[in-house]
Amino acid sequence: MKKKKYGKIFIIPTPIGNIYDITYRSIQVLKKIDYIAAENYKKIKKILNKFNISKPIISFNQHNEFNKIQKIFNKIEKKKNIALVSDAGTPTINDPGFCLIRECHQKKIKVIPLPGACSAITALSASGIPSNKFCFEGFLPSKEIKRKKILNLLKYEPRTIIFYETPHRIINSLQNIVEILGKKRKITLAKELTKSWESIIFDTAENILYKYKNNKLICKGEIVLILSGYKNLEKKIISKKVKYILSILKKFLPKNKISVIISKMYNIKKQYIYKYLVNKTKK
Numbered sequence: 001m002k003k004k005k006y007g008k009i010f011i012i013p014t015p016i017g018n019i020y021d022i023t024y025r026s027i028q029v030l031k032k033i034d035y036i037a038a039e040n041y042k043k044i045k046k047i048l049n050k051f052n053i054s055k056p057i058i059s060f061n062q063h064n065e066f067n068k069i070q071k072i073f074n075k076i077e078k079k080k081n082i083a084l085v086s087d088a089g090t091p092t093i094n095d096p097g098f099c100l101i102r103e104c105h106q107k108k109i110k111v112i113p114l115p116g117a118c119s120a121i122t123a124l125s126a127s128g129i130p131s132n133k134f135c136f137e138g139f140l141p142s143k144e145i146k147r148k149k150i151l152n153l154l155k156y157e158p159r160t161i162i163f164y165e166t167p168h169r170i171i172n173s174l175q176n177i178v179e180i181l182g183k184k185r186k187i188t189l190a191k192e193l194t195k196s197w198e199s200i201i202f203d204t205a206e207n208i209l210y211k212y213k214n215n216k217l218i219c220k221g222e223i224v225l226i227l228s229g230y231k232n233l234e235k236k237i238i239s240k241k242v243k244y245i246l247s248i249l250k251k252f253l254p255k256n257k258i259s260v261i262i263s264k265m266y267n268i269k270k271q272y273i274y275k276y277l278v279n280k281t282k283k
């Protein structure tokens with residue numbers, strides 16, 4: 001039996017500030033597709049006008065996402081190609097679209113993601129905080145109780161942490177970060193990226209909070225927070241009993257051997273034990 005031929009869906013990142021931050025390939029694809037499913041009509045229109053593109057636009061946002069999925073599938077079934085764009089940056093990254101993409105996979109519709117602007121990754125690249133391992137947490141909750149709960153869960157997270165933030169919540173969030181993750185926690189605050197007034201500040205949580213509270217930083221503009229991960233995880237994970245055993249073993253055995261033995265006995269990553277022993281020797 002001949003396989004049914006459908007249209008495709010292209011995920012197209014759009015600029016997060018500077019209108020030229022759209023790739024050449026994205027422009028080419030936008031010129032070729034049949035419809036654009038867009039979160040923000042005005043914003044995509046501005047981009048289309050800038051690059052002399054004219055295409056029909058289907059409104060696709062968090063309020064109508066479920067109703068519009070079928071409309072989009074009807075077009076794809078008629079072999080029409082669709083571009084998915086969000087308000088700014090990469091669609092589906094804290095933006096609508098993931099349900100649509102999941103259903104595309106279920107229906108065996110080809111999904112073609114294009115690389116491009118994403119504020120989280122742009123901020124991370126300029127953060128000066130380790131970027132080989134990180135976790136993306138999206139927005140912290142607006143309610144303080146929930147926000148504190150999330151921060152408590154992240155207290156001992158060793159990887160770099162990325163948050164999106166809003167200007168009206170930044171002081172409260174920083175306050176909670178200082179209280180729960182500690183005042184010395186290193187933060188890169190990336191504001192209004194790619195715009196001519198972009199600012200990137202690298203400091204401790206308490207200093208950034210101080211600057212906001214004393215009006216040295218303006219509570220306006222879009223923000224990404226990059227937080228350094230928890231540093232002394234090995235200290236936290238290794239119990240008093242194990243620490244005692246390590247203090248004895250280190251007199252008789254090399255660190256790598258101790259790490260392997262204790263790792264097997266207590267089911268702790270050997271790297272943590274090794275790091276703990278190295279730090280202990282330094283002191």
Ligand code: SAM
Nearest residue numbers: 016089090093118119164165192193222223224
């Ligand atoms: N999908 C988008 C992306 O790839 O960047 C993110 C969408 S999320 C709804 C919007 C949040 O992204 C903002 O509240 C802010 O935290 C962050 N953001 C977007 N543009 C930014 C910019 N130019 N500078 C800093 N943060 C930005």
